[in-house]
Amino acid sequence: xxxxxLIDEExxxxxxxxxxxxxxxxxxxxxxxxxxxxxxxxxxxxESGSGKTSLLNALSARIEPAAGRIRYRLRDGHLADLFGLxxxxxxxxxRTDWGIVHQNPRDGxxxxxxxxxxxxxxxxxxxxxxxxxxxxxxxxWLGKVEIDRDRIDDRPASFSGGMQQRLQIARNLVTxxxxxxxxxxxxxxxxxxxxxxxxxxxxxxxxLGLSAIIVTHDLAVARLLAxxxxxxxxxxxxxxxxxxxxxxxxxxxxxxLLVSSILQV
Amino acid sequence: xxxxxxxxxxxxxxxxxxxxxxxxxVLGAVDLTVHAGECVALHGRSGTGKSTLLRTLHGNYRVGAxxxxxxxxxxxxxxxxxxxxxxxxxxxxxxxxxxQFLRVIPRVAALDIVAEPMRARGVSPAVARDxxxxxxTRLNVPERLWHLAPATFxxxxxxxxxxxxxxxxxxxxxxxxxxxASLDGDNRASVIGLxxxxxxxxxxxxGIFHDxxxxxxxxxxxxxxxxxxxx
Numbered sequence: 001x002x003x004x005x006l007i008d009e010e011x012x013x014x015x016x017x018x019x020x021x022x023x024x025x026x027x028x029x030x031x032x033x034x035x036x037x038x039x040x041x042x043x044x045x046x047e048s049g050s051g052k053t054s055l056l057n058a059l060s061a062r063i064e065p066a067a068g069r070i071r072y073r074l075r076d077g078h079l080a081d082l083f084g085l086x087x088x089x090x091x092x093x094x095r096t097d098w099g100i101v102h103q104n105p106r107d108g109x110x111x112x113x114x115x116x117x118x119x120x121x122x123x124x125x126x127x128x129x130x131x132x133x134x135x136x137x138x139x140x141w142l143g144k145v146e147i148d149r150d151r152i153d154d155r156p157a158s159f160s161g162g163m164q165q166r167l168q169i170a171r172n173l174v175t176x177x178x179x180x181x182x183x184x185x186x187x188x189x190x191x192x193x194x195x196x197x198x199x200x201x202x203x204x205x206x207x208l209g210l211s212a213i214i215v216t217h218d219l220a221v222a223r224l225l226a227x228x229x230x231x232x233x234x235x236x237x238x239x240x241x242x243x244x245x246x247x248x249x250x251x252x253x254x255x256x257l258l259v260s261s262i263l264q265v
Numbered sequence: 266x267x268x269x270x271x272x273x274x275x276x277x278x279x280x281x282x283x284x285x286x287x288x289x290x291v292l293g294a295v296d297l298t299v300h301a302g303e304c305v306a307l308h309g310r311s312g313t314g315k316s317t318l319l320r321t322l323h324g325n326y327r328v329g330a331x332x333x334x335x336x337x338x339x340x341x342x343x344x345x346x347x348x349x350x351x352x353x354x355x356x357x358x359x360x361x362x363x364x365q366f367l368r369v370i371p372r373v374a375a376l377d378i379v380a381e382p383m384r385a386r387g388v389s390p391a392v393a394r395d396x397x398x399x400x401x402t403r404l405n406v407p408e409r410l411w412h413l414a415p416a417t418f419x420x421x422x423x424x425x426x427x428x429x430x431x432x433x434x435x436x437x438x439x440x441x442x443x444x445x446a447s448l449d450g451d452n453r454a455s456v457i458g459l460x461x462x463x464x465x466x467x468x469x470x471x472g473i474f475h476d477x478x479x480x481x482x483x484x485x486x487x488x489x490x491x492x493x494x495x496x
Contacts, residue, residue, distance in 0.1 A: 037350065195371035202370075224370065228349045242324065242349035249326040253282035260283065 019068035021054040028054025029235045041212045043226030051235035052215040099172030103184035105164035116152040141170040162193035182214045270299040274331035290495030304470040309490025323362040324352035361436035367423040376411040379429045400429035420447045441472035
């Protein structure tokens, strides 16, 4: 009998240890540790103020942690200490290897330039110069996120919230990132628009084999997208594990409270 | 022959922290060994923990105490010790589960729901869809429904889609929770046919079959849930 690839030899993409984020005396998150593997989607759930966004901001190198270590496996296989890299190297990661999908598309898009330019800009930032190729890639990605190709020259200011969010996803994925951070990607959208966006994210993550860290307060979103969950409260991880196990057999009082507070339709 | 599933002293209780910390003991000590090609029916009235046992075998509920050894290719994995990634891998290739109700995903068509476990194992989209179509045909799901999301389908239609999904991959272990509950005679016969086929192929089944006729037809033996009862 051939051995199945149960314990694969693939090393983790991201290794986080003892991560603490502080704003002066106030703690954003405390002593968080986990590993993320290629192709894996990790959901971070909890209510407002639980430290989810602080954690996400530190993981994506947008704020420097007060303590702890984040190591990321670069494309050459080297596991690099994120805050041991130069500022320029971290910026380069953000432009190429990583994507960040903000809750508010205005934070992730430039509303005054065309949809095509929003997508093409990320390619130009990594050196693409050929106009036809950049426009071709932009058209291709608009199609993948279900935006009519004839909207390529329109400014995203004229788009609906759902379209803006899909454009933000296209802008992030055009550089073939390996890791995508999403902060409440469906927050503030109508439920019908949410469903379409979730389906799109689910498909893209699976097809591209992306790793993703998704912050959400919506447990249904977490169930649909995440392989594993971390539940946060008061800046600390109170429970973590397989998504359906955490949601269907929650152990911690706070997780039980969250799960039991969902209204049934 | 080494068993495909070996359960030793499995116990499971639920502690409700927000309801006065009350603890509900459900499974006291389950000891059960299942070999390839066997079909074990969990037998007992409702509330005796049949579904809890199936869900624990699928990794949906945590093992409270004891061990659940699953043969996975050349190795054995104890579910009580398995990491989330290992459980995901077990579900991808070794343990299939047909729940009582289909969990509908918005916008995903019936055919793709059935094809998904095959796609997860690297089967090409065309082959996966062909096999999904064959299963849906066999379970009498009308072709006009294949490309629709099943949210609005009847209970029986949803259940047949769920069954097709569970039988789409040749899992060595299959967990069935009331697979014929809302099906009429013809469809019940189709499901019995599918169960017979996988048993012949060597799949081990642990199932809940309230329908006595179906149970007698497919089960090799019964596991009496009173044996598992928590003290």
